[in-house]
Amino acid sequence: MAANMFVVPQTNGTVLCCKCGILMAPNPANMCVTCLRSEVDIAEGLRKHATIMHCPECDSYLQPPRTWLKAQLESKELLTYCVKRLETDLKKVRLVNAEFIWTEPHSKRIKVKLKVQKEVLNGAILEQSYVVEYVLQDHMCESCTRFQANPDQWVASVQLRQRVSHRRTFFYLEQLILKHDAAIHAIKIKQMDQGIDFFFANKSHASKFVEFLDKVAPTKRRESKQLVSHDPKNNSYNYKYTFSVEISPICREDLICLPPRVAVSLGNLGPLVICTKVTNNIALLDPLTLRQCFLDPDQYWRYSFKSLLGSRQLVEYDVFNVEVVSPEFNVGGSKYVMADVEVARVTDYGKLFYVRTHLGHILKPGDRALGYDLYGANNNDNELDKYQNLVIPEVILIKKSYEEKRQKKRGKPRPWKLKSLDMELDESKGRGYEEKMNTEYEEFLRDLEENPELRFNLSLYRNKDYQPSEMASVSDGDDVPSIPLEELLADLELSEEEDGDDIMKD
Numbered sequence: 001m002a003a004n005m006f007v008v009p010q011t012n013g014t015v016l017c018c019k020c021g022i023l024m025a026p027n028p029a030n031m032c033v034t035c036l037r038s039e040v041d042i043a044e045g046l047r048k049h050a051t052i053m054h055c056p057e058c059d060s061y062l063q064p065p066r067t068w069l070k071a072q073l074e075s076k077e078l079l080t081y082c083v084k085r086l087e088t089d090l091k092k093v094r095l096v097n098a099e100f101i102w103t104e105p106h107s108k109r110i111k112v113k114l115k116v117q118k119e120v121l122n123g124a125i126l127e128q129s130y131v132v133e134y135v136l137q138d139h140m141c142e143s144c145t146r147f148q149a150n151p152d153q154w155v156a157s158v159q160l161r162q163r164v165s166h167r168r169t170f171f172y173l174e175q176l177i178l179k180h181d182a183a184i185h186a187i188k189i190k191q192m193d194q195g196i197d198f199f200f201a202n203k204s205h206a207s208k209f210v211e212f213l214d215k216v217a218p219t220k221r222r223e224s225k226q227l228v229s230h231d232p233k234n235n236s237y238n239y240k241y242t243f244s245v246e247i248s249p250i251c252r253e254d255l256i257c258l259p260p261r262v263a264v265s266l267g268n269l270g271p272l273v274i275c276t277k278v279t280n281n282i283a284l285l286d287p288l289t290l291r292q293c294f295l296d297p298d299q300y301w302r303y304s305f306k307s308l309l310g311s312r313q314l315v316e317y318d319v320f321n322v323e324v325v326s327p328e329f330n331v332g333g334s335k336y337v338m339a340d341v342e343v344a345r346v347t348d349y350g351k352l353f354y355v356r357t358h359l360g361h362i363l364k365p366g367d368r369a370l371g372y373d374l375y376g377a378n379n380n381d382n383e384l385d386k387y388q389n390l391v392i393p394e395v396i397l398i399k400k401s402y403e404e405k406r407q408k409k410r411g412k413p414r415p416w417k418l419k420s421l422d423m424e425l426d427e428s429k430g431r432g433y434e435e436k437m438n439t440e441y442e443e444f445l446r447d448l449e450e451n452p453e454l455r456f457n458l459s460l461y462r463n464k465d466y467q468p469s470e471m472a473s474v475s476d477g478d479d480v481p482s483i484p485l486e487e488l489l490a491d492l493e494l495s496e497e498e499d500g501d502d503i504m505k506d
Helices: 033-039 076-084 142-149 168-180 203-216 260-265 297-303 403-409 431-450 468-475 496-505
Strands: 049-055 060-063 067-070 094-101 109-119 125-138 156-162 186-192 195-200 219-231 236-247 255-257 272-278 282-285 292-295 315-331 334-345 348-357 368-373 395-401
Touching: 033 125, 060 076, 067 076, 076 094, 076 109, 156 168, 156 203, 168 203, 168 431, 195 203, 203 219, 203 236, 219 297, 260 297, 272 395, 315 348, 315 395, 334 368, 334 395, 348 395
Parallel strands: 049 125, 156 236
Antiparallel strands: 049 060, 060 067, 094 109, 109 125, 156 195, 186 195, 219 236, 255 272, 272 282, 282 292, 315 334, 315 368, 334 348, 368 395
């Protein structure tokens, strides 16, 4: 029925412009857009030029009165900063859109095109665009000024230490710091014996860095300050602050004998346990029962015990026979299978060991494994002496060994690489110390290849020097653990010339 209804056609009304007489849609001003713009300029009285302070050292901009904002050219942050500089002018009009107009990067000029609206004659709304030119005036910020005057002038320092014989923990922490940009405000980083020193120009930056360390490692800290200067006229004091942060000496793959009180508090765990993971908590695994417990920093520092044996004392064994005695268990996201294995030291086949291990899912006859030799070890541990009638296994296996198979790949580049902190190295140690550091770093890289969980929170980058032909030859017929290419990130490094060329093309 509705289809047969008569519909009255409607047409849009038009009127003549009172100035030029052309047909136009009616509006409250009775003028076309061209005549209206000739009569009214809504951008009149708005600033077309402004000066902003720019620090060329750290690429930041002054937000009055004393705040410095870091922003890249043509970034969202810089556009917001430029618009806020015109906040008083924009109260008179309504801002619709803002965008950059390209300028030469070295011209010291930034141009922003603004589109604004305003109600004009008899309620008509007029929209207009205009360009604001910002002149960059170089002026170093306070931190850069202090650093240029004296690069060693720091206000707060963080002394990070771990009382162990290796630096594996610091290699891992370095990658965490890089991924989270935790030390971005450090003016100097210096490698020290058993640790690293971080220097900051502001106490708040140092405090924030210490809080980051508390979240990624079991630490304890102390804070001290030293008076540098005092002005009695305005009662002001200048201090230098020092944060002493100590990391627990318990490391991954360490064999630990728990003190009796700790073992009881953890539900009679152990007492011989393996440290499987270290974050802000310490994960402990009983290799004979597959029970896992977590030790928080407060619990650890209350008793402050040490490892019975560390990774530097691992012994390589040949595996002769494997007999699985349990199904597969999932403990804390890791898979384990209990098995009875027959092993012997690689350097001594005169003694065979029959032990139970939690590595039944990866070991097979003919493999090699790394473990702790408790049969021939001379343990002078006070905590171990507290346990009477404790049956100590002759060998505790920790992980599968790929050392023999890695000999074929020795000297060949990896398809991935890691970044490193801009750290001042201690060159007074000599060549022997440097070789030790290189060896420990190579062991750390192997741990990353063997343990996917260890590299989960790290950023690994593709190695441009690695050739695809080498990649195919290395991977053929080789079961040595490696990192899949899909886990690697592209290492983007653009020079100033390349960056400028890309902008010109756009």
